[in-house]
Amino acid sequence: MNIAHTIFGVFGNATALFLFLAPSITFKRIIKNKSTEQFSGIPYPMTLLNCLLSAWYGLPFVSKDNTLVSTINGTGAVIETIYVLIFLFYAPKKEKVKIFGIFSCVLAVFATVALVSLFALHGNGRKLFCGLAATVFSIIMYASPLSIMRLVIKTKSVEFMPFFLSLFVFLCGTSWFVYGLIGRDPFVAIPNGFGCALGTLQLILYFIYCGNKGEKSADAEKDEKSVEMKGDEKKQHVVNGKQDLQV
Secondary structure, eight states: OHHHHHHHHHHHHHHHHHHHHTTHHHHHHHHHHTSOTTOOOTHHHHHHHHHHHHHHHTSTTTSTTOHHHHHHHHHHHHHHHHHHHHHHHHSOHHHHHHHHHHHHHHHHHHHHHHHHHHHTOOHHHHHHHHHHHHHHHHHHHHHTTHHHHHHHHHHTOOTTSOHHHHHHHHHHHHHHHHHHHHTTOHHHHHHHHHHHHHHHHHHHHHHHHTTHHHHHHHHHHHHHHHHHHHHHHHHHHHHHHHHHHHO
């Protein structure tokens, strides 16, 4: 059982690392254009808070046999901090103030949870307090793609929901869900079971609407051709009018 626990934990580390690195493409664009454009900076400090709380929960003096939870979330916290700093550097003033405010709140919340659990709580009380905090923000992190799923249903197109990102949300949620079940840890199993379910829904939506992107493009091409033809007809009418005037 311990071997299976470790295997799923290692696999969860690998899939979670992919999820943390996925936004790097967006940040390459931000650095290249020296602008955050229309990208939202809110998900990065929120994911940072989830990583900090989960890493804290995985420490041996909070919960036993969860070192792998700490390693990946500690890594994720470093990555998300880099994202936040880059976003703050390139964001316009108004957005910069907003993200810095959220970032400050994230650090304050984590510091509060850490200090209360460290000095005011012990044993199961500490584990329960830290576990609940980590669970709430893990569910919030997994729920963030709900707006994209709504967009997919509305537009009947998966253009803004990449397949591999949906796949790794499913794999990450599933592996940590099983890890939590094997370790009999509800604070790992429950939020990741939620992530597994959302990942499954994303994949189902992808396979339902994946063929619509091409159809949409074809319709767009038809519309463009129709506009071009109408434009040509108008030009021809103008030319014919000029010729009639000359005659």
